[in-house]
Amino acid sequence: MSGQAEVKVKIPFGNKYLDAIFSVPENKPTYGVILTHGAGGDMNFPHLVTLAACLASHGVLCLRFTCKGLNIAYRAKAFKTVVEYLKLYDDYKLLGVFLAGRSMGSRAAASVIRQLSQDDDDDDFIQGLVCLSYPLHRPKLQSKLRDEDLLFIRCPVLFISGSADEMCEKQLLEDVASKMKAPKKIHWVDKANHGMVVKGRTTDDVMEEINAQVFSWLRDNIKLQHK
Template sequence: MTKRDFAFLLAPGAGAPSAHPRMQAFRRMLEPLGTVVPFDYAYAIEGKKSPDRLPRLIETHRAALAALRERHKGPIVLAGKSMGGRVGCHVALVEPVDAVICLGYPLCGSGDVSKLRDEVLVSLATPTLFVQGTKDRLCPLDLLDGVRQRMKAANALHVVEGGDHSSLVSKSELKARGVSQEHVDEEIRKAIARFLAVGKPVR
C-alpha cells in the first residue's frame, strides 16, 4: 500500500485532547504513513474533565469514523492513545476497519492488576498493534503477553524501553543511551509501518 492509501483516525486519551503536545507528536509520527485525522470525544469538546461513559465514547468514535469514510475510500486504521485505543478496539468489534493501533493500552483499570480490560481484546478479529513502554504501570508487559496469547486477532507488540504510558523516556535514560525522544518515536513509526506492510504479527 502507498502512503495515500491509508487514513488514520487518531483518538486521544482521557486526559490529553488532540491539541496536547504528545498527541501532536503522535500525529507527526503517523503522517509519513498516510492521512491523519485527529478528533476529540464529546466530553472534551464540551469542556468537561471526566470522560463520558463507554457507550457514548463508542458513539462519538463511530461518528468520527463515519465522517472519515465519507471522504476516504481506502483502508482505515484506528489509532488511539490509552483510552482512545481501548475505545477503538470496541469500535472495531462492530465496524470493519483494517487495523487498530493502541498507543499505550490501559490494560489495568487505575493501575489495578486485578481489573484487566481484556475482554474486548480477546473478542477482536482486527489486526492489532500494541505500542507499550516498559515503565507503563497501566499495562505490565507480562500481563499483556498473557492476553495476547489468548487473542484470536493477529497482533504485534512494539516495546519502548524505558517508556511510560505515553511512550516517553526520561531525559536521564535517553542521555545514558545516547538517543533522543525523536529517535524513540521514529522507531515506533517504523514498527507501525512494518505491521501495516505485513498485516500479520511482528514478534
Template sequence: MPVHILELELHRRPVEILVPEETNPDAPLLILAHGAGNDMHSPFLSTIADHLQEEGIQVVRFNFPYKVRGKKVPDRSEVLEDSWRAVIEWVQENLAFSGLYIGGKSMGGRIAAMIAADVSDLKGLVFLGYPLHPPGKFQEIRDIFLYPLEVPMLFIQGTRDAFARMDLLQETLNRLRDRATLHWIEGGDHSYRVLVRSGRHYPEILKNVGHLVAGWIRSVQKAPASETA
C-alpha cells in the same frame, strides 16, 4: 501536510476532526484518538502523526466532545463510542484511502477496540499504550472486547507503563495469538518517556514509534485477505 478542522455535532456536542486537505486513494489511512488527559494537538499524537505522514500513511485525528468544551473529565462511554462511530462514518463517506485503520493513545485506543466490531472494511487497530488496567488495580483487566475482533492489532507499550503490567499484557496477547503484534519501548512509561539516565531522547523515541506503526500498516496492506480476516 496542510490540514483543516471540521466539527461534527453529536448529542448536541461538537466533535473536532483534524483532516488532511487532500487524500490519496492509494494510501492507507489511520484515525487516531487522544488519551483521557490530552487532546489531538498533544506533542505525543502530533509528533507520531507527522512521522506517519512522512512515511506515506494518511492520518486523521479528532477530539472527543469533552475536550472541545474545555473539560477535563471524559464523556461517558456511550458518548466516546458514538464519537468514534461518527468520525469513522464521516471519514468513510468523505475521504479517499486504500485501507482503514483506527486506534490511539490509551483511552482513545481502548474505545476504538470497543466499537471496532461494528466497523465495515476495517484493516487493523493500533494501540499506543493500551490501558489494560488502572494503575495498581491488576484485577480490573480491560480485555474482554479484544478477543472477538478478527483484525490485526498492533500494541506499542512501554516496559514501565503503570497501565499495563508486562506479564498481564503478554497473557492477553497470547490469547489473541497471531492477530496481535507487540513492540516494547524499553524503559518507557505510559507515554513512552524514559529515564534521563537512559541517554535516549524523547523525539527519537516517538519517531521510532511512527516508523513501527508505518511498517506494520504496510505489512498488513501487503498481506493476503485471508491472513488479515
C-alpha cells in the same frame, strides 16, 4: 516534513461538533488512520501530532480528533461517528482505515471495532487497530483487566507499550495477547512508563521509535491484504 497539508474540520456529533484535523499526504491516499487521545489532553497532544505527520509523509492519510469525556461508551460513540464520517467523505475515497488511540483512546477504538464486527454490515473498511499505551488495568489493580473487547477482535492489532507502564504489566498483556484470535504484535518501548517517558531519552527519540513501528506495521498489513 514536506508535501503534506493540515485541514481542520468539524464533525457533527449529536447536537455538537468534534474538532478534527486531517493530515493529508502529497499524493492521493488509499489508506487512512483515525487517531485519538487519552483521558487527558486533546488531538494536539505532541505524540499524536508527530505520528500524524509521520504517517502523512509516508502517504497515509491521518484524521485525528478531540473528544473530551471520561465515559468509555461516550468516547466509543464519538469514535464510531468519526469512522462513518470518513467513510462517506467524498474528497478521500479510501480502501480502508486503521483505528488508533492512545491510552483510553485505544480502548474506545477497540470497543468500536468490536461493535462494528458484530453488525451485519461489516464490510472490511476497518483494517486494523493500533493501541498506544493500552490501559489494560488501573495502576496497582492488576486483578481487573480491561480485555473484553480485545478478545473479540479479529482484525490485526498492534500494541505499543512501555515495559514500565504502570497501567499495563508486561506479562499480563502478553497473556491477553496469547488468548486473542486476532493477528497481533506487541512492541515494548524499553523502560517507558504509561506516558512513554524514558529516563535518559528525549521525547523525540522515543517518538521516532514508536512512529517507525506504527508505519512499518501498517505497511506490512496493507501489503498482506493485497497480495
